[in-house]
Amino acid sequence: MKAIVCPRYGTPDVLEPREVPTPRYGEHDVLVRVRATTVARDDCSFLSGEPFAARLYSGLLRPRFSVQGSLFSGEVDAVGAGVTRFAEGDRVFGLSPRDFGTQAEYLRVPEDAVMARRESGMTHEEAACLLEATTALTLLRDVARVRGGQRVLVNGASGSVGCYAVQLAKHLGAEVTGVCGPANTEALYALGADRVLDYTRDDFTRGAERYDVVLDAAGRSSFTRCRRVLTRRGAYLSVNPTPGTLLHVLLTSPGRGRRARFAATGLMQRPENLVFLDSLFASGGIRAVVDGSHPLERTADAYRRVERGGRMGSVVVTV
Numbered sequence: 001m002k003a004i005v006c007p008r009y010g011t012p013d014v015l016e017p018r019e020v021p022t023p024r025y026g027e028h029d030v031l032v033r034v035r036a037t038t039v040a041r042d043d044c045s046f047l048s049g050e051p052f053a054a055r056l057y058s059g060l061l062r063p064r065f066s067v068q069g070s071l072f073s074g075e076v077d078a079v080g081a082g083v084t085r086f087a088e089g090d091r092v093f094g095l096s097p098r099d100f101g102t103q104a105e106y107l108r109v110p111e112d113a114v115m116a117r118r119e120s121g122m123t124h125e126e127a128a129c130l131l132e133a134t135t136a137l138t139l140l141r142d143v144a145r146v147r148g149g150q151r152v153l154v155n156g157a158s159g160s161v162g163c164y165a166v167q168l169a170k171h172l173g174a175e176v177t178g179v180c181g182p183a184n185t186e187a188l189y190a191l192g193a194d195r196v197l198d199y200t201r202d203d204f205t206r207g208a209e210r211y212d213v214v215l216d217a218a219g220r221s222s223f224t225r226c227r228r229v230l231t232r233r234g235a236y237l238s239v240n241p242t243p244g245t246l247l248h249v250l251l252t253s254p255g256r257g258r259r260a261r262f263a264a265t266g267l268m269q270r271p272e273n274l275v276f277l278d279s280l281f282a283s284g285g286i287r288a289v290v291d292g293s294h295p296l297e298r299t300a301d302a303y304r305r306v307e308r309g310g311r312m313g314s315v316v317v318t319v
């Protein structure tokens, strides 16, 4: 099969389209014909090996997995003899069980992985993008338990995580402020934000507004900086486990004053979350935000697009 191979850490130039063996699948596995995947900020870290902490996960000296990519939309090509949840031809989307391997024509997925059938009729590109919403879903609904009437600020609201955080916070009934760069303010209003701040002009941490939840999807702020704009029991949600954030998570406890929270959301996903997003899409409660698409053999361009910044939503690779 065709795949994009990452033989060593580096720039997008190290990526090579190659023929590699199609994965073998076992009794309880599904073989998925991948049709779309995405490239986001994390993928850039796993490609460059920067920051160095990323290598604790992706391999110290060279990438542990030569084919990168973690989200997929596609069709079930074949199933193992013991598989009961899926059948050949099912349109599915999901998270690669080891967080790698989707930049290829085929992917082996255990039947009990975070994968679901799609019923809504969304395209493969839309489905791959919408999987990025799982991070915000877990943080806002499950960790912060956002309720109607609360005030939520999303920092980095135009990114892969942020653009869904805005929509999901609205869906949960919150009043939403999005912070993004100058190129995307209009698009953010169109996604449903009640208020949009341009980070090149406004520093939300110095403003008069107070928020029940600040979701820092840009990873550019900190609990210390945001504390001032949190309500008395407000929460700062971080997507990055920096030492400072982890210290504040330990020092602040839920239910007692302002608090910092971090969650490794990839480890907290279940197929039900994908079913939920699929039906929310079908009812018009969320939309997939596609910045642009690149064919598999030009995956390097997808990385370059993410590195350049200024995008709105997700960068898709079609397979």
Ligand SMILES: NC(=O)c1ccc[n+]([C@@H]2O[C@H](COP(=O)([O-])OP(=O)(O)OC[C@H]3O[C@@H](n4cnc5c(N)ncnc54)[C@H](OP(=O)(O)O)[C@@H]3O)[C@@H](O)[C@H]2O)c1
Binding pocket: 040, 041, 042, 135, 155, 156, 157, 158, 159, 160, 161, 162, 179, 180, 181, 182, 199, 217, 218, 219, 220, 238, 239, 240, 263, 264, 265, 266, 308, 309, 310, 311
């Ligand atoms: N905890 C988890 O389980 C988990 C899961 C998934 C992702 N993540 C993390 O989530 C983060 C976001 O991922 P992503 O793919 O959404 O990244 P991204 O697309 O690069 O999003 C960052 C966004 O922040 C904006 N931004 C840049 N500088 C800013 C500033 N000073 N103030 C406010 N906004 C600013 C960028 O806008 P411009 O490009 O216009 O500057 C961009 O839209 C990454 O750090 C990733 O590691 C964590």
